[in-house]
Amino acid sequence: MSFKRFKKALLGIVTAFIVFAGVLSPSAYAAVDNGTNITYFGAKPKYVFMFIADGLSYSQMGITSAYLGAMQGKVENQALTMMNFPVVGSAATYDLTSFAPDSASTATSYATGYKTLSGVINMDETKSKTYETITEKLKKQMGWKIGIISSVNLNHATPAAFYGHQASRGNYYELSQELISSGFEYYAGGKLLDSRTGDFNNLDVYDDLKANGYTVATTTAQFKALKGTEEKVAVFSDDKDFTDDTGAMHYEVDRPASQPSLKDYVSAGIKTLENDKGFFMMVESGKVDWASHANDAASVVKDVLAFNEALDEAVAFAASHPSETLIIVTGDHETGGLSIGFAGTGYDTHLDLLSKQKVSFIEYDKQVAKFRENGTEFNDVLASVKWNFGLMTKDDEASAANPLLTLSDYELATIKAAYAKSMTDPKDRKLNDEENILYGTYEPFTVTLTHILNQKAGIGWTSYAHTGLPVPVFAMGAGEELFEGFYDNTKVFYIIKALTDVK
Numbered sequence: 001m002s003f004k005r006f007k008k009a010l011l012g013i014v015t016a017f018i019v020f021a022g023v024l025s026p027s028a029y030a031a032v033d034n035g036t037n038i039t040y041f042g043a044k045p046k047y048v049f050m051f052i053a054d055g056l057s058y059s060q061m062g063i064t065s066a067y068l069g070a071m072q073g074k075v076e077n078q079a080l081t082m083m084n085f086p087v088v089g090s091a092a093t094y095d096l097t098s099f100a101p102d103s104a105s106t107a108t109s110y111a112t113g114y115k116t117l118s119g120v121i122n123m124d125e126t127k128s129k130t131y132e133t134i135t136e137k138l139k140k141q142m143g144w145k146i147g148i149i150s151s152v153n154l155n156h157a158t159p160a161a162f163y164g165h166q167a168s169r170g171n172y173y174e175l176s177q178e179l180i181s182s183g184f185e186y187y188a189g190g191k192l193l194d195s196r197t198g199d200f201n202n203l204d205v206y207d208d209l210k211a212n213g214y215t216v217a218t219t220t221a222q223f224k225a226l227k228g229t230e231e232k233v234a235v236f237s238d239d240k241d242f243t244d245d246t247g248a249m250h251y252e253v254d255r256p257a258s259q260p261s262l263k264d265y266v267s268a269g270i271k272t273l274e275n276d277k278g279f280f281m282m283v284e285s286g287k288v289d290w291a292s293h294a295n296d297a298a299s300v301v302k303d304v305l306a307f308n309e310a311l312d313e314a315v316a317f318a319a320s321h322p323s324e325t326l327i328i329v330t331g332d333h334e335t336g337g338l339s340i341g342f343a344g345t346g347y348d349t350h351l352d353l354l355s356k357q358k359v360s361f362i363e364y365d366k367q368v369a370k371f372r373e374n375g376t377e378f379n380d381v382l383a384s385v386k387w388n389f390g391l392m393t394k395d396d397e398a399s400a401a402n403p404l405l406t407l408s409d410y411e412l413a414t415i416k417a418a419y420a421k422s423m424t425d426p427k428d429r430k431l432n433d434e435e436n437i438l439y440g441t442y443e444p445f446t447v448t449l450t451h452i453l454n455q456k457a458g459i460g461w462t463s464y465a466h467t468g469l470p471v472p473v474f475a476m477g478a479g480e481e482l483f484e485g486f487y488d489n490t491k492v493f494y495i496i497k498a499l500t501d502v503k
């Protein structure tokens with residue numbers, strides 16, 4: 001037998017073995033995985049959705065699922081859509097700076113397969129070399145359309161890592177210029193921050209986007225008028241009624257029904273992006289992170305539910321393109337050190353108590369600012385505490401019927417001390433070591449109220465920053481089995497690369 005024929009025969013035997021192994025176990029033959037060099041033999045997707053809930057790990061997901069069960073009076077998880085996906089893996093999130101990384105470095109890992117320093121977007125640790133992103137590769141090499149959606153400002157770290165390359169995540173102006181010149185087909189979310197002025201009112205960017213062929217929608221009416229046939233679209237949250245003066249979308253708990261939701265942005269995005277070659281859509285829920293920083297579990301739960309509804313849009317798309325679609329759902333890192341269980345409640349949980357909170361922490365901060373301006377006495381704010389958080393004193397006539405929401409003497413003293421601190425102008429406020437742990441950088445009165453409501457619900461927080469917990473990576477659709485196991489977050493990039501044939 002000639003060497004050539006021998007090689008051919010050997011290849012035949014190997015192929016037969018691979019096929020045979022495949023009969024036994026689909027995941028055993030589907031791929032050859034040499035770390036960063038993965039070869040996949042199964043059907044490949046041409047529509048890829050990557051849903052990232054910023055700051056979400058198992059706890060943010062688990063509490064939301066348990067909350068739904070608790071609201072039905074049961075100790076039972078109500079599965080979120082992601083939890084019904086056939087495959088789940090876990091990703092380690094540390095970066096080159098810390099085991100508690102930030103969104104710039106972790107999104108860089110997803111977008112490029114490289115670890116870098118906290119705060120750096122798609123550049124190496126010397127901040128001199130730029131990395132090409134999966135989105136740039138897909139557009140350039142495969143002709144796919146690209147969509148980027150975020151509930152926070154579109155030049156915040158996570159969305160920016162899918163189009164930008166900057167030594168600092170704070171280079172908002174430069175990132176907005178990269179967004180404009182990216183040529184990506186669909187952007188929707190919070191307004192672009194401008195590092196030169198420190199706000200989000202740079203109207204020039206809209207003119208530049210229009211000059212680059214974008215149909216720009218800056219109001220809800222303009223968004224609703226989109227047809228889906230526009231070549232390139234950029235949608236920014238409505239000018240009016242911002243809850244937090246940052247240009248981001250509302251927290252779900254505060255969002256007026258008239259304002260678009262994350263789900264609306266996804267469904268409009270699918271219309272703009274759908275084409276025969278393929279598309280990649282990244283959808284970020286950015287405020288799961290912001291609410292977790294502030295230790296506000298009720299706002300976390302509502303934003304995870306809004307994220308879940310947005311995900312349902314992608315699942316509906318996948319149902320009509322089953323063998324061609326891949327949906328990945330993950331977080332980028334955990335925020336807040338959230339847990340089901342608190343030292344003061346032992347094994348008891350009352351997660352339904354979170355439903356008593358009517359506004360996000362940031363919206364309540366505005367009320368606290370008014371109390372400060374008006375010099376309102378502590379006893380006169382108790383009605384507002386009850387209305388917004390459900391919490392009441394022993395003297396309240398509803399107390400006997402609501403023991404779980406009644407403040408103990410210790411809790412009442414705690415919120416009274418926090419209120420006194422909040423009545424000092426933030427500029428003149430000095431926190432001692434203990435107060436730094438009690439309040440972080442947040443409004444003392446508000447963060448104490450969310451802490452107490454969360455604790456009564458049986459929820460604990462350990463940090464106002466990011467933590468080093470791994471994140472879940474759920475997958476459904478073409479290539480899903482590659483996401484099984486425990487791996488580094490950089491591997492997510494290499495899997496998408498293998499599944500889309502880019503170099």
Ligand SMILES: [Zn+2]
Pocket residue numbers: 055103289290293335466
């Ligand atoms: Zn964060």
